[in-house]
Amino acid sequence: MHTEDILFSLGEHRDGPEEYAASGQAVIPPIYQTANFRFPNTASLRRALADEYGSHLYTRGNNPTTELLRKKLAALEGAEDALVFASGVAAVSAAVLSTIKSGDHVICVRDPYPWTAWLLRDWLPRFGVSHSFVNGTLVSAFQEALQPNTRLILLESPNSFWFDLQDLAAIADLARAHDCTTVVDNSYAGPLLQNPLAMGIDLVVHSASKYLNGHGDLVAGVVCGSSARIRKMYREEFQGLGGILAPHEAWLMLRGLRTLGIRMERIGKTAHFLVEKLALDPRVRKVHYPFHPSHPQHELARRQMKGPSGQFSIEIATEDPAVTEAFCDALHCFQLAVSWGGFESLVIPAIAKSADHPSPALVRFCAGLEHPDALWEDLLQALNQVEMPARSRNR
Numbered sequence: 106m107h108t109e110d111i112l113f114s115l116g117e118h119r120d121g122p123e124e125y126a127a128s129g130q131a132v133i134p135p136i137y138q139t140a141n142f143r144f145p146n147t148a149s150l151r152r153a154l155a156d157e158y159g160s161h162l163y164t165r166g167n168n169p170t171t172e173l174l175r176k177k178l179a180a181l182e183g184a185e186d187a188l189v190f191a192s193g194v195a196a197v198s199a200a201v202l203s204t205i206k207s208g209d210h211v212i213c214v215r216d217p218y219p220w221t222a223w224l225l226r227d228w229l230p231r232f233g234v235s236h237s238f239v240n241g242t243l244v245s246a247f248q249e250a251l252q253p254n255t256r257l258i259l260l261e262s263p264n265s266f267w268f269d270l271q272d273l274a275a276i277a278d279l280a281r282a283h284d285c286t287t288v289v290d291n292s293y294a295g296p297l298l299q300n301p302l303a304m305g306i307d308l309v310v311h312s313a314s315k316y317l318n319g320h321g322d323l324v325a326g327v328v329c330g331s332s333a334r335i336r337k338m339y340r341e342e343f344q345g346l347g348g349i350l351a352p353h354e355a356w357l358m359l360r361g362l363r364t365l366g367i368r369m370e371r372i373g374k375t376a377h378f379l380v381e382k383l384a385l386d387p388r389v390r391k392v393h394y395p396f397h398p399s400h401p402q403h404e405l406a407r408r409q410m411k412g413p414s415g416q417f418s419i420e421i422a423t424e425d426p427a428v429t430e431a432f433c434d435a436l437h438c439f440q441l442a443v444s445w446g447g448f449e450s451l452v453i454p455a456i457a458k459s460a461d462h463p464s465p466a467l468v469r470f471c472a473g474l475e476h477p478d479a480l481w482e483d484l485l486q487a488l489n490q491v492e493m494p495a496r497s498r499n500r
């Protein structure tokens with residue numbers, strides 16, 4: 106199946122002409138904005154109550170609009186099934202909680218998404234779950250952190266700000282040999298550029314607020330995996346904790362998904378173009394981008410990702426956080442904002458994120474859909490406005 110078949114048509118009007126007729130010949134499937142569904146008789150109601158997963162009974166359990174979205178997201182990740190949640194954080198926590206119990210130990214890549222770190226560091230210890238954060242660039246670090254009670258390895262490749270990678274296939278092998286489940290946060294690459302399930306990973310999560318929706322207008326999450334794992338999660342964390350995605354959000358995301366292919370293609374090209382130029386500028390000490398040859402895991406990136414994504418960071422040639430701040434403040438096309446993955450280009454300096462971050466010169470960018478030349482001109486004028494040690498070498 107072509108990606109476009111999934112993005113545009115999979116599951117939409119799946120019964121053909123009759124379903125078009127039932128929705129007034131609408132080209133786009135309608136939104137089922139309803140909390141519950143009615144039944145013609147007690148027998149059919151009883152059947153639905155016995156199989157909420159396979160029926161339309163109540164929208165916390167199942168709704169045709171969210172069901173269509175789940176089907177597409179599963180197909181994009183090459184998964185048997187998927188569940189959609191109210192946020193990426195709800196998806197990460199559901200995936201984690203579904204795989205551990207009291208007394209277990211979790212190994213997590215260091216510097217994951219901040220709320221993922223919070224879950225392990227500040228919340229799960231209350232329930233007797235311990236953790237280790239490890240340097241994800243070394244497979245041996247996972248091996249060394251293994252304990253007899255390690256049951257989950259939690260990954261994020263590439264991860265934000267530094268864009269370090271983990272060798273997903275090697276870590277999946279290691280985990281399987283030790284009866285551990287593996288979960289990868291695949292938000293950065295997205296399902297068109299990286300499919301961790303094909304590398305042996307058990308569950309893939311995304312913050313769908315980012316590339317999957319792609320329009321910066323909603324917050325959502327997804328977990329993809331085998332039928333068995335997803336059915337267990339459906340009964341427990343999904344239905345029981347209730348952090349589901351509403352049909353309206355699901356419908357908006359179906360709209361966003363239809364352009365995922367062309368957005369990722371454009372965003373990857375733009376980011377690559379900007380990184381190549383920035384890497385040559387003497388006022389930029391370092392670029393962090395898996396698809397730039399200077400990245401220490403460039404080979405691994407080319408092996409496990411299908412192409413470049415849209416985020417990167419740079420270290421400006423300064424030790425002075427005020428210089429970094431002035432550079433960011435001088436940008437016009439890149440808006441200062443958290444999050445990423447929409448149509449607009451964004452920038453955030455590490456100093457704004459955390460006062461104790463030891464990287465005063467680190468700035469993260471997210472390429473949007475603006476013209477690449479306009480973005481480069483903006484970067485250049487901001488670099489020009491800032492007094493830097495290497496200014497005299499300016500070309």
Ligand SMILES: *Cc1c(COP(=O)(O)O)cnc(C)c1O
Pocket residue numbers: 192193194195197218261265290292293311312313314315324325326444
């Ligand atoms: C944004 C993000 C999350 C959290 O997702 P929300 O949709 O904001 O809850 C998790 N992981 C990564 C890598 C993210 O970028």
